[in-house]
Amino acid sequence: GFPGIPGRKGEPGESAYVYRSAFSVGLETRSTVPNVPIRFTKIFYNQQNHYDSTTGKFHCNIPGLYYFSYHITVYLQDVKVSLYKRDKAVLFTYDKYQDKNVDQASGSVLLHLEKGEEVWLQVYGDGENNGVYADNINDSTFTGFLLYHDTE
Amino acid sequence: GFPGIPGRKGEPGESAYVYRSAFSVGLETRSTVPNVPIRFTKIFYNQQNHYDSTTGKFHCNIPGLYYFSYHITVYLQDVKVSLYKRDKAVLFTYDKYQDKNVDQASGSVLLHLEKGEEVWLQVYGDGENNGVYADNINDSTFTGFLLYHDTE
Amino acid sequence: GFPGIPGRKGEPGESAYVYRSAFSVGLETRSTVPNVPIRFTKIFYNQQNHYDSTTGKFHCNIPGLYYFSYHITVYLQDVKVSLYKRDKAVLFTYDKYQDKNVDQASGSVLLHLEKGEEVWLQVYGDGENNGVYADNINDSTFTGFLLYHDTE
Numbered sequence: 001g002f003p004g005i006p007g008r009k010g011e012p013g014e015s016a017y018v019y020r021s022a023f024s025v026g027l028e029t030r031s032t033v034p035n036v037p038i039r040f041t042k043i044f045y046n047q048q049n050h051y052d053s054t055t056g057k058f059h060c061n062i063p064g065l066y067y068f069s070y071h072i073t074v075y076l077q078d079v080k081v082s083l084y085k086r087d088k089a090v091l092f093t094y095d096k097y098q099d100k101n102v103d104q105a106s107g108s109v110l111l112h113l114e115k116g117e118e119v120w121l122q123v124y125g126d127g128e129n130n131g132v133y134a135d136n137i138n139d140s141t142f143t144g145f146l147l148y149h150d151t152e
Numbered sequence: 153g154f155p156g157i158p159g160r161k162g163e164p165g166e167s168a169y170v171y172r173s174a175f176s177v178g179l180e181t182r183s184t185v186p187n188v189p190i191r192f193t194k195i196f197y198n199q200q201n202h203y204d205s206t207t208g209k210f211h212c213n214i215p216g217l218y219y220f221s222y223h224i225t226v227y228l229q230d231v232k233v234s235l236y237k238r239d240k241a242v243l244f245t246y247d248k249y250q251d252k253n254v255d256q257a258s259g260s261v262l263l264h265l266e267k268g269e270e271v272w273l274q275v276y277g278d279g280e281n282n283g284v285y286a287d288n289i290n291d292s293t294f295t296g297f298l299l300y301h302d303t304e
Numbered sequence: 305g306f307p308g309i310p311g312r313k314g315e316p317g318e319s320a321y322v323y324r325s326a327f328s329v330g331l332e333t334r335s336t337v338p339n340v341p342i343r344f345t346k347i348f349y350n351q352q353n354h355y356d357s358t359t360g361k362f363h364c365n366i367p368g369l370y371y372f373s374y375h376i377t378v379y380l381q382d383v384k385v386s387l388y389k390r391d392k393a394v395l396f397t398y399d400k401y402q403d404k405n406v407d408q409a410s411g412s413v414l415l416h417l418e419k420g421e422e423v424w425l426q427v428y429g430d431g432e433n434n435g436v437y438a439d440n441i442n443d444s445t446f447t448g449f450l451l452y453h454d455t456e
């Protein structure tokens with residue numbers, strides 16, 4: 001007999017668009033608790049909900065390389081903050097407060113994350129380093145996004 | 153009879169390459185006008201011309217998630233700057249000037265933009281907060297780029 | 305005859321996956337040499353090895369648009385740092401040190417690079433501007449990544 005009709009067209013190739021993970025959040029009031037994650041509850045962007053505003057932690061759902069940045073308003077006390085990854089401080093930012101001054105401190109870094117790893121900001125040292133300030137016209141912010149997802 | 157010939161190969165996966173929008177600009181001289189967009193006219197990158205140096209505004213041509221960052225040299229006066237989106241200040245950065253000091257203040261954030269929305273930097277408050285400084289060896293800069301474009 | 309088997313799956317979308325270049329590094333001890341590239345030797349990420357910790361220079365292997373950012377702890381002296389591209393200072397950051405203070409200074413910019421071009425951070429001016437500080441709980445960092453690679 002005759003050959004059959006041609007087969008169906010193949011599947012489309014892979015697209016990068018499903019690999020998205022990003023958050024950008026701010027502090028609503030002055031943070032006063034040391035040695036726990038800073039809870040940023042003003043949400044600029046958190047569409048995938050990989051950042052949890054009840055814990056202050058970003059949870060990695062897509063393994064890959066992430067960019068994190070933060071900007072802190074330094075007021076009333078010194079600021080010592082660390083970016084934590086899995087209970088380990090990996091980046092340290094210190095800005096000393098001086099009487100009647102207001103300063104800005106910031107940090108950014110690229111970190112490779114495995115699925116399930118968490119990243120957050122936390123004040124380190126004793127209780128004297130808790131000058132992370134914010135009110136309705138002064139922001140302190142924390143942002144992260146997936147830059148390159150892992151490939152096989 | 154024989155089976156038909158295999159079907160045609162599938163379409164390539166969608167490519168992100170047409171979705172590009174980025175600018176990076178600096179201030180050439182001290183900015184002295186409050187309550188209007190800061191006009192950055194030193195161009196580091198503006199290939200798509202989505203930033204307009206005559207107005208100081210970035211114009212969104214591709215809906216999606218954008219990263220914005222700015223770095224301000226604080227000199228001679230306090231600095232209070234806001235990142236505006238559609239006539240609304242969404243991010244506030246304050247750095248207090250002290251006599252004979254020079255400081256650096258910075259901010260960054262992820263914002264989702266619809267086509268046509270504009271984003272810019274502006275001094276807020278009264279005229280006493282206009283210490284945004286720049287000269288030929290001191291930069292104050294404003295940068296933005298499309299991170300993830302919207303999909304259907 | 306019977307219909308043919310379905311066609312092969314399409315090729316992956318022209319994918320950005322091979323176009324990856326990123327580094328994120330920190331200073332391990334106070335930098336004391338002016339007028340040469342600052343050598344950051346604490347490696348947060350450098351998988352492609354496009355950053356050379358023996359020279360302090362990032363070497364462009366993939367032509368395209370890159371984002372660079374740095375965050376400097378200002379201590380003991382003023383800080384004047386420039387981001388260099390091909391022996392030319394393109395971005396200038398100045399933060400004045402005051403007695404008993406600690407400040408943070410930062411910068412970021414988008415730069416288009418051709419293959420072979422190098423980018424690094426360097427203290428400029430005389431030897432009095434070398435307050436770029438770091439120790440094991442105070443970071444000064446330098447980060448860069450390919451945002452959009454060049455297309456034909």
Ligand SMILES: [Ca+2]
Binds near residue numbers: 101102103248250255
């Ligand atoms: Ca200040």
Ligand SMILES: [Ca+2]
Binds near residue numbers: 254399401
């Ligand atoms: Ca200073």
Ligand SMILES: [Ca+2]
Binds near residue numbers: 098103
């Ligand atoms: Ca300070």
